[in-house]
Amino acid sequence: MIDFGALDAAFALLSSSWTAWVFVLPGLIIGLFFGAMPGISITMAMAIFLPMTLYMDFLPAIIFLTAIYTGAGFGGSVPAVLMNIPGTSSALATTFDGYPMARQGRHNEALGLALTASVLGCLASYILLLVLIAPVSHVVLKMGPLELFVIAVWGLLLLGSLSGNSLPRGLLAGVFGVLLGTIGMNTAGFIRGTMGVPWLLDGIPTIPAMMGLLAASQLLGLINTSYLIEDEGLRKISMPKILSGVKMAVKEPKIIIRGTLIGVIVGSIPGVGSSISNLLSYSEAQRTSDDGESFGKGNPKGVIAAEAANSSSEGGAMATMLALGIPGGGATAILLAAFAMHNIVGGPSFIAQNKDIVYAIIFSNFAQAMLLFFVGLGFVYLAGYVVRVPLRFLIPSVLVVSVFGSYAIDGSASGPITLAVFSVLGWAMVRYDYPVAATVVGLLLGRLLEGNLLRSYQVSGGKLSYALERPGALFILALLVLSIVLSVISRARKKRRLSVRDAAES
Amino acid sequence: MKSTLTRRHMLKLASTSAAALIAAPSMLRADANYPSRPINVIVPFKAGGYNDRLARAFAPFLQEKLGQPVNIINKGGAGALLGHSYFLQQPDDGYTILCTSAAPYLPLNVLLQDAPFKVSDFQMINLPSQDYTLLATSKDSGITSIDDVIARLKADNTSLSIGLQPASADLVNLMLLMDMSGISREGLRLVTFDGGGPARNAVAGNVVDIALVGGQGFLPLVEQITPLLTFDTEVQDGWGGKLITDLGGADAAFVYGSQRGWAVHSSMMTSNPDVYAKITTAIEAASKDPATIEALTSQQLATQWRGPEASNKALADTSKVMAQYVDLLKGA
């Protein structure tokens, strides 16, 4: 599957043009900063620097843009851990355990974990890409609505695990989120629930809603607290502790590999991508871990699972883009535009004829991932100082930043208004012990669920037998059921083991 | 107390600037020196789409002709309704111009979304990109020709699943084709997608049997699909298959797809005719510049100069046909 001649040519290409490497570091740093700013999407960061690449050669231009892509992909995890702000939907699952870890004074470890899982996920995804680029491209286009619907349902399983103390409250929060997620014009052209507000036609803006539900609601509730971490002794910024997070992540290769597989596969599906893969990976890790019940309360494995999946989605999206010439999302659309600016059209013929360039792009991404580790260490070290800022300054500052971020998404008041509404809702929900994360998951999945359920219904003409014609969907469904059964069995076994031990002890 | 101060302050600012506008012969001066500051191009779609790419690729050449930097501002959302409204709210002084898919979005905004404007509030300067509906199938579908499609649908109009976007020119074209072929519209298995890209991917992957989508976007998927029918009077982009005029004769009924390009406020033609002339000249010069043509063609972007008259007429024609089929557009 690997063409060694082209491999050689790729090395020659990379070693001959030193200019390509000059742009890696600035690209990563730009990406990190932009990604860490709430509301600035990866797409936006890349779009801003796209015109600059017009004056570069092809390879440096692509390397520069993919470096921004890689950097921004991790950058979003930093506010997710430190402030519960998922700057993008792909950092959502990172908040579930990352933020609780930070509140417990384990922010150093959490950031180290996130960084390492990101770097490893990204590396592994490009290794997979190297081998899988051709087969992946065959599968991607075969993904029909039923397959996507099953994937969305898989995501919904998270609602169960996010429910906390009361299952009905958790489910209500989730279903309410799903309903909110379907507001606007649906896939068949029907307009519901917009109350005549034009910007609701596209649905509730998810990122402001997410920031409101998760972050702003927390901040409002923290007004009577003086520091993010109550114990003064834990408010330290410590490189050894960050590095201990690194070690922790390395010790969980299973979670990283599973996260990477989910990330690459889901990331390669156009229009789904990293915003779902991090949820699936998190949910799988939670279900299969011995200590699944401590997820959501600061379990390092949750951070690893989320980050491994969202960063490896980059490799998946790149596979689709390179192999088929179709963008899976905004970021790859920008990359394709950059290709086009250099008179290169992605797609099957591009790969066939330019294997050396494809390999060169993949190799430079290896290098980017490794460099990200060192740049990222410095970045998270500095970002960690946030925990030492007294909350009386932090709360107003972060609230204002989130308002600016929500405005930045499309430059209208729709973002800030959504943010405000959802932060009040979120505050009330947290107060009465509803899992806001379930609402966010529902909100994110609502549109995907409805669109694909509807399309499955339309394609099949309402006949259930259609499912039998879709082995792919059945396969995913079987995987899903298998995963649930296995987790039930392993939990039962563990319970038995514990009770045996208890009996022995008493 | 504080709020009154603020308001007073605002009022003062507003009135000073208004006074400056009225008192100084600034309008005349603006005309003579136009453009004296950077120009904003509103793209009413998110970054990465056709209009965004067109605007960004064209901008360097346009700013060369205008002598001022050109900034791209993406104002996406609600099927371009938000961006179009925003654009009209900006002054018609030539410092804000629009790059949009005038058809079908302007008529759709008006027909379906209670837009606070009329299509004629926008003056097209040039709509170089005129897309057409392509009816295509997957290479693996076993369908070989449009006659095959029509024969199957005639036998049973639920026999094929049809991918398309709701409220689109493609939907109108499908229905016109069904009428022409004597196939009932009721009960067709329409599968609706949230964009042209997903619909094209679905047909390329043989998830739906046939799809009707804008033809230009199919170009990257040329190896996965078989083109069956082009809704145009002449062959476009080298697609095989038949033309709608082969089936229905020279006066076969169909509508064009997206018409994309450059527009300004209609009011500018009376309020700032000199500026209007300058913009038109600059866009014409940039469109015809060989360097532009080379750069845009390589990115599969259109740069043909059609001019204001032809562009406005094409848009008006499409609007008229779409108004006739407004019921079809209101949800599948």
Added chain:
Amino acid sequence: MTRPQGLRISFGHLALLAVICIAVIAYLLDARATSLKPNNLLLVQPAALLALVLIAMVIPQCFRRASPDTETDKPKETWGDLAKVGALIAAFISLALMLDVVGFDLATFGFMVVALFLCGERNWLLNLGYSAVFTVLLIYGYGAIIPFPFPLTVL
């Protein structure tokens, strides 16, 4: 069996449930008014009904028998604390609404001053100074990277 204290009703929780319930019903009615076709209601109708069932299941949780041991768990929240949160929420909503009206600079600065005060910063010099510096940094920082202009009044 039952304690003499009787029921403790959580009115706040009831209010939240009422808001969710009204929102769900209003949405369902609006969707049904748009069209009764499956293409419109396939997911929305069952999901809305499920939500209503779940609300019915949660309502009893708003009425709890008061048990002294659970109440001593947490330090009791005073009305003052709650009022502070309320004031901060009010300030935040006004910030979101006023951005376009009075400009980002004034709205942000105003909110910073109020919010810092509410959060407990009583040194006015520090408050005003920090608010001003932060506002300026944010406007120029975000302004430099986002492709839209901020509506401004002073800066």
